[in-house]
Amino acid sequence: MRMSFNMKFNLGLNGVINTNAKMSRAQEQLTKQTRILTPADDPAASAKVLGLDQNLAQVEQYQKNSVLLKNNLALEETVLSNMRTSMDRARVLAIASGNGAYAEEDLRAVAAELRNIQVELLDLMNTKNAEGGYIFAGYQDKNTPYVFNPVSGNFEFEGDDGQKSLQISPTIALPGNDSGKFVFDDVSGRFKTTGTTISAGAATSASITVSNQSQFDTFYRSNYDNLNPANNEFNVVLTAPDAYEIQRNGASLVPPVTGTYNDGQPISFRGLSLTINGPAAPGQVDFSLAPPEKKNILNTLGDFITALEDPDLSPFRLNESILDSIEQITNAADKVDNFMANIGGRVNVLDSVFETNEDLTINNKSYRADLSEVDYAEAITEITKQEIALQAISATFTKVSGVSLFDFIR
Numbered sequence: 001m002r003m004s005f006n007m008k009f010n011l012g013l014n015g016v017i018n019t020n021a022k023m024s025r026a027q028e029q030l031t032k033q034t035r036i037l038t039p040a041d042d043p044a045a046s047a048k049v050l051g052l053d054q055n056l057a058q059v060e061q062y063q064k065n066s067v068l069l070k071n072n073l074a075l076e077e078t079v080l081s082n083m084r085t086s087m088d089r090a091r092v093l094a095i096a097s098g099n100g101a102y103a104e105e106d107l108r109a110v111a112a113e114l115r116n117i118q119v120e121l122l123d124l125m126n127t128k129n130a131e132g133g134y135i136f137a138g139y140q141d142k143n144t145p146y147v148f149n150p151v152s153g154n155f156e157f158e159g160d161d162g163q164k165s166l167q168i169s170p171t172i173a174l175p176g177n178d179s180g181k182f183v184f185d186d187v188s189g190r191f192k193t194t195g196t197t198i199s200a201g202a203a204t205s206a207s208i209t210v211s212n213q214s215q216f217d218t219f220y221r222s223n224y225d226n227l228n229p230a231n232n233e234f235n236v237v238l239t240a241p242d243a244y245e246i247q248r249n250g251a252s253l254v255p256p257v258t259g260t261y262n263d264g265q266p267i268s269f270r271g272l273s274l275t276i277n278g279p280a281a282p283g284q285v286d287f288s289l290a291p292p293e294k295k296n297i298l299n300t301l302g303d304f305i306t307a308l309e310d311p312d313l314s315p316f317r318l319n320e321s322i323l324d325s326i327e328q329i330t331n332a333a334d335k336v337d338n339f340m341a342n343i344g345g346r347v348n349v350l351d352s353v354f355e356t357n358e359d360l361t362i363n364n365k366s367y368r369a370d371l372s373e374v375d376y377a378e379a380i381t382e383i384t385k386q387e388i389a390l391q392a393i394s395a396t397f398t399k400v401s402g403v404s405l406f407d408f409i410r
Helices: 005-032 043-096 103-126 180-185 213-222 297-308 313-371 376-402 405-409
Strands: 146-149 154-157 165-167 173-175 196-201 205-210 233-240 243-248 251-260 267-269 273-276 283-288
Touching: 043 103, 043 165, 043 297, 043 313, 103 297, 154 180, 154 297, 173 313, 180 313, 243 267, 251 405, 273 283, 297 313, 313 405
Parallel strands: none
Antiparallel strands: 146 154, 165 173, 196 283, 205 273, 233 243, 233 283, 243 251, 267 273
16 A cells, blocks of 8 residues: 555554543543533433433432521521410419408519510510511511501501422421411410300399319300300209209200209309309309410410509409419410420421431432542543553654655665
């Protein structure tokens, strides 16, 4: 075969270029720490690496969400814990105010401390997170959740019942806040009855009190009828010479509740104590189950402070106010405890999912390394091999390209 000068020159040059390209590719693999520089290098592995990269980025975002969520829950837990301490103090003061030895000045001192507690609770209920949003305002986190309405004289909730959730895994999203509507406003007040009414007969007076709150609460929950108010009406029917029967909306109870009537002696009924003064001639005294009431702790304390500062309040009304306050503060504290327990449950789930995501990240990175990472020893060996080959080809090309027919003639 006849070889021209151009063919000889191009063959040598191509050998140098190809060897240099192989060495450059090995160097680039070593620099970028990957054996897949383009999808053409390994199409199957390249597709898997792309999927793993997307998965790793997604898990990384889940982990960031988890950190943010845990910080928000920790803030809410701290706030609720501080509120719980203040509620305990308010309950102690409410119980102490029932001390018959307290003078008017003592009750006013209690009211002053309760007012400070009320201010502290208001501040905690309007706590902001690191982003500047109110943590108990629901979705409306730019609006102050609890504000005082001078017209009604009550603290009112201005947020909504939303919960902002963050995704911490493909299938799990946890709320990072709780609405004050459920934590503070959805708190039941003390179950009570209305006052008594003498509807027939010669009784001179009648009164009713809750003598056993726990027993009455059970009876109330089982018998209060929100759909038919008439079923909440009860009657003490007096018959001559000295008997009584308690009826519901004019009908006998099952089984019938009857007994002997004694003027001025209390009649016990489902945790209630009814006292009727007057003759037992045919007559009737009525009372009813008062509608359930829900109040937030701020209004509970406000009403109690008003009662303590009222010098004309009767001992009976003061005692009722004390009982109302103790029951509502206790219910509010229980509700706070429930939400703190709920937060603890969410944190446990959060920690578990976080650890699972960490394990998943490690596994995916390991699999990705197996698919794409360069073998350092192999890459260095390849660079050295191509460097030697390049030196040899360069030296050969120099000698061969320098040979001509005139050199042969000489």
